[in-house]
Amino acid sequence: MNILWDFDGTIIDSYPVFTRIFRETIGQEHSDEEILSHLKISFTHAREYYQLTDVQMKEIFDKEGNMHPTDTQPFADVEDVLRHANINVIMTHNKRDVVETCLKYYGLNKYIKEIVSRDDGYPKKPDPSSYQYLHDKYQIDLAIGDRDIDILPAKALGIRTCLFQNNTSGADYYISKYRDFFTIDDFQK
Template sequence: MKILWDFDGTLFDTYPAYTDILYAVMEAKKDKHDISSQLKISFTHAIKHFELSDEQVNFFFDKESQMHPSLTPPFHHLREILSYSELNVIMTHKPRNEVEQILQYYGMEIYFQDMIAGDDGYPRKPDPASYQVLQDRYGIDLVIGDREIDILPAKALGIKSCLFQNQAPCADYYLSSYEEFFDTLILEK
């Protein structure tokens, strides 16, 4: 199976750390659960929802870029899936150097053959342009993401999709943990 992965919230559990940063940016004036929920839609959505200033957004990105990789661990059982799949690629809005730093910290760079990152010049999701490039290169079988904007490009290109820890009614498959991967996806293949 050839899999295109989203990064934040799909491969690595980054939302708790991002929530803490945004909580600090807003000087603890908002509920952490609400912050996390808004971030799960998209960072752009959270900026608009909380009416963040440019200064606050810049502060967030500055703190995020300084975050130690130990604050963003991979999800449990991820290595088994990455080892099983024929090919793994990443499409993320995150800057390439931040992704590479996290992958190297956990020794997981060996599992990925390619990546399109946020600073590679492609339009942001849900635009399918970056997915089309990876599809043309590798013939992707499945896209896994944690938000609707991660799988909408897959739907536009006719690629099977899976939502991780999200039950929005738009995916072909759903996983609440990677322990379920083999039962849910492999047996149906």
């Protein structure tokens, strides 16, 4: 099976630190739950919702740039799914060096064939251009993400989709923890 992955919130549990950074920037009067609900739609949505200034955006990006891999962790059992796949590729809005550093720190880089990041100039998800590139090159069987914008490009290309820790309608499969991946009949091959 060839899998296209989102990175943040799908392979790596980065939302707690992103939520903290957002709250530090926009003010303590906003709860973690509120901020997270907007970040889970998209970073762009959260930026627009909170009407962040360019100065605030720079502060957020500077803090994110100073994160160490220990500020986040891989989700439990994600390595088992990565190991099980024939090919794993990532499409992320994060910077390539941040993703590569984190993957290497946790020893997950050996499972990843290619990373397409915001550094590569593709339009942001849900535009399917980056997914089309990866699908043409690797014949993707499944796209896994934690948000609608992660599965919409795959759906547009006819690729099966799996939402992780998200029950929004529209995906072919849903899992809340990665050990559940192997209970789905289609993935036991």
